[in-house]
Amino acid sequence: MPRLVSLVRASVLAVPLAVLATAPAVADSGNAAAGFGQLYHDGVVVRTVVTPTSTPGKGVDPIFAFSSGVDGQLSVTSVAPGGPGYHGGRWAVYVVSWNTAPYLLTSDEAVASATAAGDITVARMPAADFVCPVAG
Template sequence: MFRIVMLLLGSFLLTTLAYADPGQPNFMPALWGDGEVWGTKGTTTLPAPTANNLQSFDALYVVTNSNNPEGQLPVSEAAPGNPDYNGGRWFTHTAEWTAAAFMYHGIVPVLTSYEDIQYHESMGHLVITQGSFPDGPPVYFQCPLLPVK
């Protein structure tokens, strides 16, 4: 039941993130990037990149099964101010906590950066899958990050 609620919440957040009115920026917390929360402005779904432009997308990690009562916003690979930030072109990845993570942590931590994602994946606590979960955000989309106000 909890997993279903988290999937629905994640789906709602990312549907809002990806399909927000292009004319209406959202300065409320929408995702984590480089340890900070960011707002966003949904713009458009993008076609899959080619070998020539894959590097112009950043990974966006959507955690589908966090049990942290604070909730878990998506986590970006990079954010404004980071030289690796690509301006808000995203390649969605699904991240799932493993049974080992729940045994180790009990309540899993809130992930706030790409470094957090890498650390927990290296510990065997996260399984990362390229692409989106059913009814999740588009696999490739554009959505620039905005400061939270």
């Protein structure tokens, strides 16, 4: 039984990594070895420290992870350091799937508009929640 629990914990930690890794250019290839990645916040690329720790069901900072998309599509967040509602990168994972030809989304407002237009479907994935701070 302990082995099963360890396997479940390992797979839960792997989910956010796999979700984020499937989005093109989530990790800046030039800095991947240094442990840094990128995501969009309000149309601007912000850096992340890629030291994720699994926190299933405990995320509070929304992050939209794309399972596919156009070149340059990064995950998108509505919060960042210094702004209201930022909880240190305690990510509540939302997986974005395209219902039309993908196009670049760089803000939570763009994600909301694409959802309203029916271009994307957004699904909450609490099992994939994790902690990974954004560099200020």
